[in-house]
Amino acid sequence: MTSPRVQQLIDGMTWAEKLGQLQIVFRPRPEDAAALVRAGIGSTFWPRSAAATNALQREAVEHTRLGIPLLIGLDVIHGQRTIAPVPLAMAATFDAPLVEDLARLAATEARSGGVTWTFSPMIDVSRDPRWGRVVEGFGEDVHVNAVLGAAMVRGYQGTDLAAADSIAATAKHFVAYGQPEGGRDYNAVDVSTHRLRNVYLEPFRAAVDAGAAAVMASFNTVSGIPMHANRHLLTDVLKSEWGFGGIVVGDADGVRNLLPHGVAEDMVQAVRMAYEAGLDVEMGGAPSDVAAALTPDVLDGARIDDAVARVLALKESLGLFENPYVDEDAELVAPTAAARELVRGAAARAAVLLKNDGTLPLSAPARVLLTGPYADSTDHLGAWTQSFAAPSGSIAGELSARWPATEVQVVPGVSFLGDGSDDIAAAVAAARIVDAIVICVGEPSALSGEAASRSDLRLPGRQADLIRAIAGCGIPFVVVLANGRPLVVADWIDEAPAVLEVWHGGTEAPAAIVDVLTGERDPAGRLPMSFPRSVGQVPVYYAHENTGRPATTGGALELEHADVGLHGPDNVQDKYTSKYLDAELGPEFDFGHGSGYATFTHGEPRLTVAELKLERVHAGEAVTLSLDVTNTSGRRGDEVIQLFIEDLVASVAPPVRRLVAFERRTFEPGARAVIEFSVGQEQLGFWVTDGVGASFRVERGTFHLHIGGALKHTQFVELRVI
Ligand code: NOJ
Numbered sequence: 175m176t177s178p179r180v181q182q183l184i185d186g187m188t189w190a191e192k193l194g195q196l197q198i199v200f201r202p203r204p205e206d207a208a209a210l211v212r213a214g215i216g217s218t219f220w221p222r223s224a225a226a227t228n229a230l231q232r233e234a235v236e237h238t239r240l241g242i243p244l245l246i247g248l249d250v251i252h253g254q255r256t257i258a259p260v261p262l263a264m265a266a267t268f269d270a271p272l273v274e275d276l277a278r279l280a281a282t283e284a285r286s287g288g289v290t291w292t293f294s295p296m297i298d299v300s301r302d303p304r305w306g307r308v309v310e311g312f313g314e315d316v317h318v319n320a321v322l323g324a325a326m327v328r329g330y331q332g333t334d335l336a337a338a339d340s341i342a343a344t345a346k347h348f349v350a351y352g353q354p355e356g357g358r359d360y361n362a363v364d365v366s367t368h369r370l371r372n373v374y375l376e377p378f379r380a381a382v383d384a385g386a387a388a389v390m391a392s393f394n395t396v397s398g399i400p401m402h403a404n405r406h407l408l409t410d411v412l413k414s415e416w417g418f419g420g421i422v423v424g425d426a427d428g429v430r431n432l433l434p435h436g437v438a439e440d441m442v443q444a445v446r447m448a449y450e451a452g453l454d455v456e457m458g459g460a461p462s463d464v465a466a467a468l469t470p471d472v473l474d475g476a477r478i479d480d481a482v483a484r485v486l487a488l489k490e491s492l493g494l495f496e497n498p499y500v501d502e503d504a505e506l507v508a509p510t511a512a513a514r515e516l517v518r519g520a521a522a523r524a525a526v527l528l529k530n531d532g533t534l535p536l537s538a539p540a541r542v543l544l545t546g547p548y549a550d551s552t553d554h555l556g557a558w559t560q561s562f563a564a565p566s567g568s569i570a571g572e573l574s575a576r577w578p579a580t581e582v583q584v585v586p587g588v589s590f591l592g593d594g595s596d597d598i599a600a601a602v603a604a605a606r607i608v609d610a611i612v613i614c615v616g617e618p619s620a621l622s623g624e625a626a627s628r629s630d631l632r633l634p635g636r637q638a639d640l641i642r643a644i645a646g647c648g649i650p651f652v653v654v655l656a657n658g659r660p661l662v663v664a665d666w667i668d669e670a671p672a673v674l675e676v677w678h679g680g681t682e683a684p685a686a687i688v689d690v691l692t693g694e695r696d697p698a699g700r701l702p703m704s705f706p707r708s709v710g711q712v713p714v715y716y717a718h719e720n721t722g723r724p725a726t727t728g729g730a731l732e733l734e735h736a737d738v739g740l741h742g743p744d745n746v747q748d749k750y751t752s753k754y755l756d757a758e759l760g761p762e763f764d765f766g767h768g769s770g771y772a773t774f775t776h777g778e779p780r781l782t783v784a785e786l787k788l789e790r791v792h793a794g795e796a797v798t799l800s801l802d803v804t805n806t807s808g809r810r811g812d813e814v815i816q817l818f819i820e821d822l823v824a825s826v827a828p829p830v831r832r833l834v835a836f837e838r839r840t841f842e843p844g845a846r847a848v849i850e851f852s853v854g855q856e857q858l859g860f861w862v863t864d865g866v867g868a869s870f871r872v873e874r875g876t877f878h879l880h881i882g883g884a885l886k887h888t889q890f891v892e893l894r895v896i
Contacts, residue, residue, distance in 0.1 A: 227288025277329025304357025336493025535693025556678025557623025772811020796854025
């Protein structure tokens with residue numbers, strides 16, 4: 175519903191003024207900014223201070239005919255000044271309220287400087303760790319992306335966009351950007367409507383339900399149609415079917431990219447295609463000669479009015495017409511103590527204990543060696559932070575401060591990427607005379623993020639050589655892995671007694687890492703993406719469809735079975751199943767994997783009823799599944815209970831399992847609690863597509879509800895829908 179103010183403005187706008195509202199320009203050079211605003215641009219990237227933002231708003235409000243304030247956009251991805259763990263690490267916390275708080279903190283800092291619009295959260299389901307952008311999202315699972323995406327939208331936007339600590343969120347990238355062929359960024363996506371509906375669209379549906387102010391079109395094609403020109407998905411699905419009333423914003427130069435995509439001859443055609451498809455705001459800014467050619471004969475007037483109405487409605491919700499300025503004296507330019515504590519706790523909660531033979535937690539030894547390129551590196555912020563972000567310290571600095579009586583030696587031994595300075599022998603010599611070793615390895619931030627795909631997922635440089643060399647010393651050691659994507663760790667993992675995945679944890683990462691190493695905080699994160707055994711196995715993810723020939727064993731590279739002529743029923747059992755001859759089945763570490771220092775037992779799962787009538791499910795009836803969980807250790811710790819559904823027979827091949835609920839709960843030593851999940855239509859149903867449309871459906875049949883602390887440690891109860 176267009177408000178009277180917005181309608182009145184539109185009625186009085188010239189064609190050029192309307193088009194001006196439909197562009198967001200990248201951060202202009204300061205000397206050009208005022209002129210651009212006076213010329214009528216509707217939105218721009220943040221000019222990097224409250225004062226500069228106010229100056230631009232003043233140009234818009236006082237020196238344009240209609241005085242329409244600007245939207246000020248910025249990629250606030252995991253913090254503005256105080257940097258939280260990267261989104262993939264946020265996902266590892268399995269803690270939606272925490273993720274909401276982190277988004278709230280980011281919004282508070284950003285809005286205090288005049289930012290009103292962030293291009294976050296990224297909710298691209300990502301199952302290919304070669305793709306560097308997996309770091310920016312919540313991993314491979316549909317439900318995790320949906321729940322955490324909605325949490326971030328709520329965190330950014332609060333209950334009132336006009337509040338001094340709220341900013342507009344953008345769910346991105348719409349859609350299926352997480353499935354580029356070969357894991358190469360920007361590459362083509364060819365995806366069935368079945369998978370689109372059940373996997374890639376679902377998190378966006380949740381974000382729209384949560385009230386996301388904007389949705390960003392993605393760079394990729396979907397089945398041959400670039401998303402910036404995809405009318406079916408942008409308009410028919412997003413706007414018409416889902417009733418999305420916000421802004422569809424293009425990605426950076428995404429409209430211009432329709433030319434190399436090979437679907438538009440020139441920019442005029444590209445712009446026309448994009449607006450016809452349902453785009454509302456073009457990011458980048460069409461050059462003036464193009465703008466001049468975009469006459470009312472070229473672009474549909476009603477469509478343009480609709481787009482302008484959406485932009486003005488957002489400006490109105492943000493309260494910009496009443497108050498376009500921010501209080502320059504109240505700009506938050508450095509983390510507060512509370513902000514630091516929040517991101518430190520989050521970084522500790524994101525840490526995933528991949529394996530531990532009891533070496534962790536460490537108690538202060540007399541002498542400790544810190545080795546590996548992350549030992550004294552301060553590269554903990556991760557992809558997508560700006561130059562004004564609050565920096566982190568190093569693990570070496572933090573550990574030395576925490577253990578004043580310990581002699582802390584720092585010998586990196588190798589560089590990140592392997593250069594002439596590598597000296598593994600020096601690290602080994604130092605290792606021989608200490609009591610404990612912490613090997614700090616990983617990927618620097620620049621190796622993940624946009625345009626950072628990799629074809630090799632092993633630790634770069636000679637880091638694995640360093641781990642193996644240290645393993646040969648016979649001194650207890652732990653490996654700390656800091657990275658922005660799942661890695662292939664097969665070449666060293668068996669030699670390491672304990673491995674802690676810490677991701678890129680942000681401003682307080684080193685403090686959090688030391689908290690976990692020393693046992694001051696418990697690691698209880700879980701993997702939001704499977705860690706493959708090798709690149710050749712990618713994509714490998716838990717919620718895959720079954721094949722007609724599921725394998726039970728893999729890795730048997732035996733020549734006698736290579737006789738493909740023997741395709742009889744006996745051989746189907748072993749040879750003719752879906753697997754790699756040279757790899758064990760499944761990933762190195764599953765989605766949801768991770769342990770902690772505390773230990774837990776689970777009772778038998780219980781269902782309130784074992785049978786539901788389909789009609790009652792449609793009417794909203796649900797069953798409750800409960801599980802007794804007990805902390806059997808003498809430590810306080812967290813358990814992450816995960817509930818997966820297995821639909822035994824459906825009209826469309828179902829995924830072998832599908833996460834439908836999770837909860838992270840803290841238990842005091844010896845404490846017991848009952849965890850309950852409700853299972854009804856939303857959990858049991860899936861999208862059925864035909865050539866025309868899609869409907870969400872629950873089918874009669876048997877379901878196994880698998881519940882536990884990790885995929886491989888679940889118990890199930892049976893539920894029948896009759
Ligand atoms: C390109 C990226 O794909 C997108 O995620 C980002 O928001 C824009 N650039 C703006 O910086």
